[in-house]
Amino acid sequence: MFCETNPSPKALPLRITTWNANSVRLRGAILRRIAAEIRPDVLCLQEIKVEDAKFPHAMIDPLGYPYRYVHGQKGYHGVAVLSRLPLVEPRFLKWCGREDCRHAVVGLPGGIELHNLYVPAGGDEPDVETNPKFRHKLDMLAGLARHFEDTREESRRIVVVGDLNVAPLETDVWSHRQLLSVVSHTSVEVAALGRWQRSHGFVDALREVVPKEKKLFSWWSYRNRDWQASDRGRRLDHVWLSPALAPALRHAGITREARGWEAPSDHVPVTVDLDA
DNA sequence: ATGGTAGGTATCCTA
Numbered sequence: 559m560f561c562e563t564n565p566s567p568k569a570l571p572l573r574i575t576t577w578n579a580n581s582v583r584l585r586g587a588i589l590r591r592i593a594a595e596i597r598p599d600v601l602c603l604q605e606i607k608v609e610d611a612k613f614p615h616a617m618i619d620p621l622g623y624p625y626r627y628v629h630g631q632k633g634y635h636g637v638a639v640l641s642r643l644p645l646v647e648p649r650f651l652k653w654c655g656r657e658d659c660r661h662a663v664v665g666l667p668g669g670i671e672l673h674n675l676y677v678p679a680g681g682d683e684p685d686v687e688t689n690p691k692f693r694h695k696l697d698m699l700a701g702l703a704r705h706f707e708d709t710r711e712e713s714r715r716i717v718v719v720g721d722l723n724v725a726p727l728e729t730d731v732w733s734h735r736q737l738l739s740v741v742s743h744t745s746v747e748v749a750a751l752g753r754w755q756r757s758h759g760f761v762d763a764l765r766e767v768v769p770k771e772k773k774l775f776s777w778w779s780y781r782n783r784d785w786q787a788s789d790r791g792r793r794l795d796h797v798w799l800s801p802a803l804a805p806a807l808r809h810a811g812i813t814r815e816a817r818g819w820e821a822p823s824d825h826v827p828v829t830v831d832l833d834a
Numbered sequence: 835a836t837g838g839t840a841g842g843t844a845t846c847c848t849a
Contacts, residue, residue, distance in 0.1 A: 580849080581841055605849085607842065633842050634849095679849055691848090723849095780839040780849090824840075824849080 569806065569833040570668050572643075573598045576719035576795055578676070578777075578825035582606040582638065586617045588819055592827055593621040596813060599642045600666065604676040604721045606636035613638065631659045637674045637720070639664050651705075653698045660698070668715070668834050670803070675702075675720035684744045692741060695723065696750050703754035710758050715834070716800035718760060721825065723794050724751040727765070729773045730793035742792055760798035763830045767810040777825045778817050785817055795828045806832040 575598035579585045582603055592601065601623065606613070609632045618626070623640035627648035630636030636659045639645060646665030653660065662674040677698055681691030724747045728734035737743040755762070768774050775791025782788045799807060809831040816826040 584841075605841095634847085681848090780841095781837075783838080 571808075572600070572666070572668075572670075572832045572834045573829060574600045574602065574672070574717060574719065574797070574832070575827045575829040576602040576604070576674070576721075576797060577827040578604040578721040578795060578823060580605050580607070580823040580825065582636075583608055583612075583614050583617075584821065585823060586614070587821065588816065588823070589618065589621060591816070591819060592813075593623070596827060596829055598829060600672065601640040602662075602672070602674040602719050603638045603640070604636075604674070606630050606638050607633060608636060627662055627664055629659045629662045631657070635659050635676055637662045637676055639672070639674055641666070643667050653701050654694055656694075666834075670834055671714060671716045673716065673718045673720075675718065675722065677721065677723045679723050680741045680747070682741060684739060684741050684746065695741075696746065699724075699747070699750035699754055703750070703757040706754065706760075707757035713802055714758075714800055715803040715806075716758065716760075716798075717803065717830075717832075718796070718798040719828075720796065721794055722751060722796050724748060725792040725794055726751050726762075727770055727793075729770060730775070732773070732775070732790040732792070737792070742794060755798065759801045761801070761804040761807070763797040763799055763807055763810045764793070764812070764828065766804075766807055774812065775814070776812050776828050780824050795825055797828060797830045799830075799832075803832070803834065806834045808833055 625641040628638045629650045651661040660676040678695040680695035683689040686693040776795040778785035778791045813827045
């Protein structure tokens with residue numbers, strides 16, 4: 559369905575990868591492998607866990623990403639965009655009246671608007687009355703839905719990427735039944751994510767390519783002895799395309815083996831190819 | 835039902 563039309567005679571091949579690095583300063587070796595083996599044109603990072611002034615630019619200089627937008631803070635959260643292509647009007651958005659660095663927006667050549675997001679994990683208890691982190695997560699998802707609904711414009715060519723910290727489908731977790739009351743897969747979160755997705759008619763790029771019946775994960779906890787053997791994963795990292803951009807989708811995939819690389823993040827890279 | 839590991843930071847918080 560996504561190969562029927564060529565949206566532009568001068569379509570630009572564009573590979574975008576999203577990855578929750580879980581501390582960018584510890585991931586030099588993995589960043590080198592992503593640059594060499596996945597070779598994205600644009601690499602979106604979440605949980606860089608570093609303030610802008612201490613971002614490891616020297617470590618990234620050899621990788622061929624001269625255009626960078628860093629939106630970080632000390633210790634927690636933080637997002638960054640590394641690009642081979644110029645970034646147009648890079649900026650950040652704030653949510654829930656907080657100073658958290660969770661959302662960067664950059665323009666790419668061809669009029670593409672790229673949103674790089676880190677949604678709160680939400681703590682342990684899926685109860686907004688007792689757990690302020692869960693309330694924050696639902697508030698941010700609701701705020702994003704409102705924002706994209708209020709600014710909806712069918713011609714906008716939008717890519718939303720990031721760690722959205724919700725696994726929406728039954729096959730996005732290792733056990734739907736056992737995770738129904740575990741934060742990331744509760745019905746209230748899935749509904750909130752769905753409202754945001756529908757607010758702008760976003761297409762879930764990975765599920766355009768991988769059938770919904772097939773299990774698909776992008777995160778495996780550090781707390782399992784053997785992530786590969788137990789395979790208790792979840793799909794928390796996503797790429798969405800606006801309706802105007804969805805026909806440009808050519809491929810999408812998850813670099814599962816990166817979970818087994820030396821000194822891994824608990825998340826692996828998720829990549830899409832567009833003819834944009 | 836529980837605890838398991840990793841990262842930032844400076845004593846526990848977050849995931």
